[in-house]
Amino acid sequence: MPRSDLLLSLVKAGSKGDGPGFRRSLEALVADERGRQHHVVAKQLEQYLAPGAPAAAATTRPISPTPEALVDEIHPERSLADLVLPPEVQQVCSEIVEEQHRSELLRSHGLEPRHAVLLLGPPGNGKTSLAEAIGGELAVPLLRVRYDAVVGSFLGETASRLGRVFDHARTRQCVLFFDEFDAVGKERGDEHETGEIKRVVNSLLMQIDSLPSYVVVVAASNHPELLDRAVWRRFQVRAQLPPPGPAEVARWIQRFEERSGLKLHLGDKSLEAHLHGVSYAELEEFCLDIHRRVVLAGADAKARSIARTVLKQWSSRAAARE
Ligand SMILES: Nc1ncnc2c1ncn2[C@@H]1O[C@H](COP(=O)(O)OP(=O)(O)O)[C@@H](O)[C@H]1O
Numbered sequence: 367m368p369r370s371d372l373l374l375s376l377v378k379a380g381s382k383g384d385g386p387g388f389r390r391s392l393e394a395l396v397a398d399e400r401g402r403q404h405h406v407v408a409k410q411l412e413q414y415l416a417p418g419a420p421a422a423a424a425t426t427r428p429i430s431p432t433p434e435a436l437v438d439e440i441h442p443e444r445s446l447a448d449l450v451l452p453p454e455v456q457q458v459c460s461e462i463v464e465e466q467h468r469s470e471l472l473r474s475h476g477l478e479p480r481h482a483v484l485l486l487g488p489p490g491n492g493k494t495s496l497a498e499a500i501g502g503e504l505a506v507p508l509l510r511v512r513y514d515a516v517v518g519s520f521l522g523e524t525a526s527r528l529g530r531v532f533d534h535a536r537t538r539q540c541v542l543f544f545d546e547f548d549a550v551g552k553e554r555g556d557e558h559e560t561g562e563i564k565r566v567v568n569s570l571l572m573q574i575d576s577l578p579s580y581v582v583v584v585a586a587s588n589h590p591e592l593l594d595r596a597v598w599r600r601f602q603v604r605a606q607l608p609p610p611g612p613a614e615v616a617r618w619i620q621r622f623e624e625r626s627g628l629k630l631h632l633g634d635k636s637l638e639a640h641l642h643g644v645s646y647a648e649l650e651e652f653c654l655d656i657h658r659r660v661v662l663a664g665a666d667a668k669a670r671s672i673a674r675t676v677l678k679q680w681s682s683r684a685a686a687r688e
Pocket residue numbers: 448449450451487488489490491492493494495496646647648650
């Protein structure tokens with residue numbers, strides 16, 4: 367039996383002639399039935415979402431490529447606890463996960479869970495990992511949009527492929543991930559702008575607006591200055607992921623020591639002096655360098671001196687970067 371709140375919102379939208387609302391409710395109902403393994407009913411309901419059905423959006427649908435070719439489907443295994451995050455980011459992400467998990471309660475009060483997250487920050491500090499961790503916490507797949515497949519060379523092709531990505535995403539609970547979002551969400555006042563780019567961005571924003579709230583859309587960018595103001599508005603949550611400061615470096619090293627069982631004995635001062643300005647990705651690489659050397663040396667007892675040697679090598683790397 368379908369959930370009464372979904373049925374109610376469907377009937378409400380239908381009786382008011384609210385096309386987009388009807389479509390959203392119907393999509394939620396299809397996803398719900400599918401979640402209950404009622405595949406036959408889900409298929410029957412889904413027919414009313416097909417093009418030509420009353421409330422269907424007026425997108426054109428070229429035959430190729432298939433929606434599966436437009437996204438990479440990832441089944442995330444990360445959790446929020448695997449990442450070192452600023453407390454406010456940790457907090458807001460846990461809230462989103464809770465709102466998604468308890469969406470029935472929210473809906474029974476006429477509320478929707480938040481489901482649009484913009485992640486900003488320099489490379490290697492956890493944007494992609496956090497998108498995965500949100501998927502992992504929700505136990506849903508992560509669909510990463512493949513721009514190489516989405517961007518077409520013919521007029522109108524890109525917008526219509528994007529449309530298909532969204533249609534594909536809304537068939538079930540998932541995280542829809544736009545990495546390097548500035549590639550598509552560029553400021554529309556760009557001097558190289560063309561009508562086509564404008565159209566793509568507009569249709570993208572409209573698609574994000576009409577996504578049902580069980581699809582969590584996460585966009586990541588290293589270049590927030592390139593993002594259109596209209597893009598910013600769409601995202602209920604905007605989180606900054608900065609590089610690690612001295613405390614985070616120490617925390618990360620401590621976690622590595624716990625995971626690997628190695629004791630590096632690197633004092634906070636020398637870590638700060640030698641690893642100043644590294645990203646989390648580099649920090650991970652640094653620890654892997656040590657781990658490899660220790661394994662090959664065949665003696666955990668040497669971890670301390672190996673760690674020092676590797677730290678010196680990294681120190682010159684850091685100097686080269688500055
Ligand atoms: N905040 C973080 N906490 C723990 N590990 C991190 C963090 N940020 C990045 N990493 C590690 O660095 C690697 C690269 O990070 P990634 O998420 O791809 O960064 P971005 O998408 O911002 O470029 C990841 O595999 C992850 O293990």
